Amino acid sequence: MVNRSEFSHHIEIYTDGSNDGIRTATAVVAPNSVKTVRLPDNASIFTAEIHALDMALDIIRRTRSKDYVVLSDSYLLKGESQPVCEACHSPLTVKHFLVDCTRYSAARQRYFGVDTLKGVFENVASGNIITYVKDIGFYNCI
Ligand SMILES: [Zn+2]
Numbered sequence: 152m153v154n155r156s157e158f159s160h161h162i163e164i165y166t167d168g169s170n171d172g173i174r175t176a177t178a179v180v181a182p183n184s185v186k187t188v189r190l191p192d193n194a195s196i197f198t199a200e201i202h203a204l205d206m207a208l209d210i211i212r213r214t215r216s217k218d219y220v221v222l223s224d225s226y227l228l229k230g231e232s233q234p235v236c237e238a239c240h241s242p243l244t245v246k247h248f249l250v251d252c253t254r255y256s257a258a259r260q261r262y263f264g265v266d267t268l269k270g271v272f273e274n275v276a277s278g279n280i281i282t283y284v285k286d287i288g289f290y291n292c293i
């Protein structure tokens with residue numbers, strides 16, 4: 152977990168990799184861009200996370216600001232157990248709180264109006280994704 156007060160003036164970039172057992176993908180959400188990439192099916196979740204961090208670094212290289220904070224699934228990089236959703240005890244993933252968890256259905260409808268991860272990343276403004284994360288109380292948990 153990040154102490155956000157230390158990075159309150161930094162640009163936040165969120166990364167995530169996902170693997171549903173068949174397909175592997177990675178995503179990066181920055182204030183003015185959302186990027187997703189589907190990786191080869193045999194790619195690991197660790198590869199997806201690293202690819203997301205590389206995409207975040209590419210965003211940083213192409214901008215002028217020097218103050219960034221990259222928020223990612225650090226448990227994978229630290230070899231820790233995956234966290235679980237406090238509401239339903241499912242594995243806590245970006246896909247879970249952006250698409251699957253029934254606890255946040257009403258908030259998702261308010262901010263997204265779509266019910267797939269692809270729909271979120273392709274059709275929802277990055278600012279709306281970040282506002283949704285703040286609204287459901289996950290902002291300080293990432
Ligand atoms: Zn849940």
